[in-house]
Amino acid sequence: MADRWHHLSASPTSPRATAPQQMTAEDLVSGGPRHDVGLDERLRQAYYWIVNTAVISPYYDIEFSVTPPLTFSLGDAGAELSLPDDASYSSNVLIPLLTFAVGGRCLLVGGPGRGKTTVAVLMGVMAGTDAADVRRSVQQGQPQLTVSDLVGIPLPKDLIGASRLTDIGIAWRDWLSLPVKIIDEYNRIPTKTQSALLTMVAEGYVESHDQMRRTAPDGGVESWYFTANDDAGGGTFPVIQALKDRLDVTVQAVGFNSRFFDELVARVEAGDRPEDNVPAELVFDADDRAAMRALVRGLPIEAPVRRRLEFFFSHFEFVQHGGKRFEYRTKDVVATSGVDVGSIVRANGGADLEADLGAQTLNGLSVRALQTLVLFSKAMAWFRGSGTVTAADVRAVLPFVLRGKLQPHLDHPRFAEGAEPELASDAASWLTSLWDESGRLFDALNLGRTDPVGDLLHEFSKGLDGLDGVEVMRRLTAIESQIRAVADAGKLYGRHFDDLTALKYLHQRYTAYLAWRERG
Amino acid sequence: MTLRLAAHLAAPRVAAAPMPPFEGLDAAAVTRAAVAQGAESEAFAALVAAGQAAGESRPLDLIAIAAWRAGAITLRADALARLRERDSDDVAAALLGCAPHEVAEFVERQAADRWFMPGSDGKAGYVCSVGGFAGIGGAFRRPVEEGVALADDGAFAVREGPRWWRIDADVWCARLVPLDAAPREASGVVPLRADEPVASAMWADGVRVSLMVPPQTHLAWLYVERA
Incomplete structure (x- = not known):
């Protein structure tokens, strides 16, 4: 009888686009150079073994697509089925597997x-x-x-x-x-x-x-x-x-997908359980696990993706009427005072609630959540065989990392007025839509090309040693000019809050330096 | 006739033959492994049968050379190493499709010029085509719009629509794999004339390899000119 449990993907599950790795006839005879299979390839083999053999999960909800996917509108409630053209994955297997990796x-x-x-x-x-x-x-x-x-x-x-x-x-x-x-x-x-x-x-x-x-x-x-x-x-x-x-x-x-009923019947008849049949190749010993975690952590996130992440995070902590002092206008200040955050968000008449992504949440993001998002984005990129984290990797893991951490403001017009009522029960889709909307805003504001606050921070990161008074004054003027530009715009959003706080920080550092220099 | 599917000029023209058994080896598993490396199944079986009929006694030599000759570029180095160590050229000649006295020259010249075949000096011509329209069994959804030569010997990258692919080729083989991103060498320059090479390289002295995109196909051709 054919061994239906021990089939692993024979070809690389994510071919790397490097020069072909040379093999020998001995490799062909012995089934391939197993020692050369990297940990990422083994993890992909594990994924495909689980979804295709062990738990049968034909739900490909983590989508990657090089070109815009072909989509079909279905039913009369706005359902859409998309057909991505790159390898896509079942979250209920991949996310636990990435957890295992990190x-x-x-x-x-x-x-x-x-x-x-x-x-x-x-x-x-x-x-x-x-x-x-x-x-x-x-x-x-x-x-x-x-x-x-x-x-x-x-x-x-x-x-x-x-x-x-x-x-x-x-x-x-x-x-x-x-x-x-x-x-x-x-x-x-x-x-x-x-x-x-x-x-x-x-x-x-x-x-x-x-x-x-x-x-x-x-x-x-x-x-x-x-x-x-x-x-x-x-x-x-x-x-x-x-x-x-x-x-x-x-x-x-x-x-369970009813179209895979035959497999279920076969298991009942054989009395089999997948965990009793895990192929030896898919077992990761302590050294493998330590190496896997180190490889994931070492994967770089390049500056353009970091900037998109920064921008995304910036939307959520600020709330216009959260406090009197500028620094205290946050949802956390409101929540820890026992006041209803939703009512404070709704009281904001100065900004367009529908355009303000921060108005859709009742809280901001914790540092722990941000660290987790970074780690799982790296894990996703590593799993996909990529040498660096892309925005698509972040998008793929974001709803699973932020679910339960970013609380939806269900009285926001997006949920409450019936435009997308399904989002109230579908946290993953809502969180993905937040990332997508943040990305559109990022592009519309041309922040990928111009980032004056980032430039000022970068300038400061080179150090203050030897900086003369004239240069410090020039930088202080540049900082004040940036603050004035936001002030002149009238409306205030979360993205401005982090920028303004950073600008004040820079202003303070330069002012202190100038004072120290003048005293000395 | 216009060629629509990827093909290699030097692809072995062999009559289909059943895979002969190997003593002590699982012939079906070996065939699967060779096919996974890019060998054409029927050609591999026919070459193995031809090698055995010619009296080959070393099965691993036969597997390596037949797999490379049938299109598995990952067996190239092993096959050449084995050919270099052989005393008798009769079986090798049967597998390579040349005369026995030409085998030594083939092996020696291949070390520097992966496109070489005995008699190819001073000649120019088509080596192989890759890609082809996905709708009829090829790999590309759109015609190739851009291409660049990569640093590795025999390697090009091509773009069709938003996708980049890497081509690795030699006299027998062509491997095509998708790239995650545009290669560093990408210039964004699209050739204006269909009869001009999309990209060219000289990895060996006097051997210019060009990537051509014939009009009205989804193929990319590799074309070799020799001084």
């Missing part, structure tokens, strides 16, 4: 029976753990789950004889040191146990009775997979915000 934390959401746990278990097996051990180590969230259930128990004999807490030995649970950790239905875990989980996720250690144990495995790369049937506050216990904030990406599990 040693991150992934939340899989979706109803029961949609392959959430299966995907997570496959990641565990790919990290070299036996399939049965991975299944056994899955922590099932339930309302009675205690910290001891999760981490281990103090040895009873020590409890009786110990005179100090440090004398108590702890029987730690084995799963704590596994490279892939899986928490099923994490929104059913009691709050106190969630806090213990948070320490593990955030700090990489666990504590019990004054004893500490590191949770990072050999090589230092650990990935976490959480599953939930809801990420909007449902579940038995609300998930504590700090834990939620530690989750790097959130991905929606998808339903």
Whole structure:
């Protein structure tokens, strides 16, 4: 009988456009020079094996296209099916796989029976753990789950004889040191146990009775997979915000496509499970995982893409009526004061709410979210075999990184007045549309070519040593001129807020330098 | 007749033959591996059969040379190394399609001039075409609009619409792979006349290789002129 599990892509899954790598007849006979298959190629093989063989996921929602894709309007509710012309991917497999590559934390959401746990278990097996051990180590969230259930128990004999807490030995649970950790239905875990989980996720250690144990495995790369049937506050216990904030990406599990029913029948008949059949070539040992993470981190993001990212981030923190002092006009100031951010956003009569991307959100982006976006953009580019991160890579991962982190302002006209009501329930599409709209604005403002604030920052980054007073005065005048240009425009948006704050910073640095110079 | 599909002038003209068995080797798996490297399946099988009929006793030599001759450019270096080490030229001649006394010259000249075939000195002509219209089995959706010679021997990059492709070719083979971005060498200059080369290079002394785009096709031709 043909082995239906062990088929890997024989040809490179993303051919690199370099000189052809020479092979020998021995390579042809032995099935190819396996040692030359790079980690990125192996990860692509893993992706294709999972989507085509293991979980059967024909949903290609992460699209890449060289030319504008052919699109079809379907139905009478604005549905559109697009056919991209470059390799595109299933998010519910690729995002967990990128999490595996970077040693991150992934939340899989979706109803029961949609392959959430299966995907997570496959990641565990790919990290070299036996399939049965991975299944056994899955922590099932339930309302009675205690910290001891999760981490281990103090040895009873020590409890009786110990005179100090440090004398108590702890029987730690084995799963704590596994490279892939899986928490099923994490929104059913009691709050106190969630806090213990948070320490593990955030700090990489666990504590019990004054004893500490590191949770990072050999090589230092650990990935976490959480599953939930809801990420909007449902579940038995609300998930504590700090834990939620530690989750790097959130991905929606998808339903089974009925056209692949034959495969399902074949599995029932054979009694097979994909995790028991992961090909050996797709197992990444500790060194592989450490090398993979280092390669991802080392991938450059060139200046034009950074500038687009900066511009995107700049929209969200500012809110015109958030405070009196200029620096305090932020959503965070409003939210931490217990005032309704939406009402403050709506009070802004000075800017066009529909044109202001910042008006669509109730919060800004945390530094952690930005770092995660950078890391996953790099991972996406690396996975695609690219030598640098492109705007398309950022666009592809952005909705999964920012889901749950950038909160939609549902009273904004875009959601509330029926133009695109589907966006209220489809966070991924909304977040992608924010990136696209930000990109259009960036191009319309010609910011890719002219960036006076960037030029001033660049000038400053060369240092102040030896700068004479006349040059400092010239720069101060240039800074004031930029501030005046914004002031004269009348309307104020988030993108101006970051620019103005940076200009004030520059002004202050030059002013202080000038004062120091005059004193000396 | 206008050529519409990618083809190599020197493609082996062999009668289809079943893949003969190799002792101790999985012939079907070897064929799949050779095809994955760009060898034409029937040509590979026929060449292997021809080599065995000519008395070849070293299967790895036969596989390497037949795969290269059938279009697998990644086997070029291995095939040339094996040809260099051989004592008998009869089998090699059968595989290469030349006379036995020409094999040594072929191997020696190929080291510097990947387009060389015995008798090709002083001649000029078409070597191969690549691409072709995607709708009839080719690779390109639009005609080639721009091309540049790359630094690597035998390599060009061409643009059709927004896409760039890399071509690696030699006397037997042509490999075409998509590029992620325009190569550094891209100039944006589109030739004004259809009969002018889109790009030219001299990787070997006295051998000019030109990339031509004939009108009304989606092909890119490689054309070699020798001093």
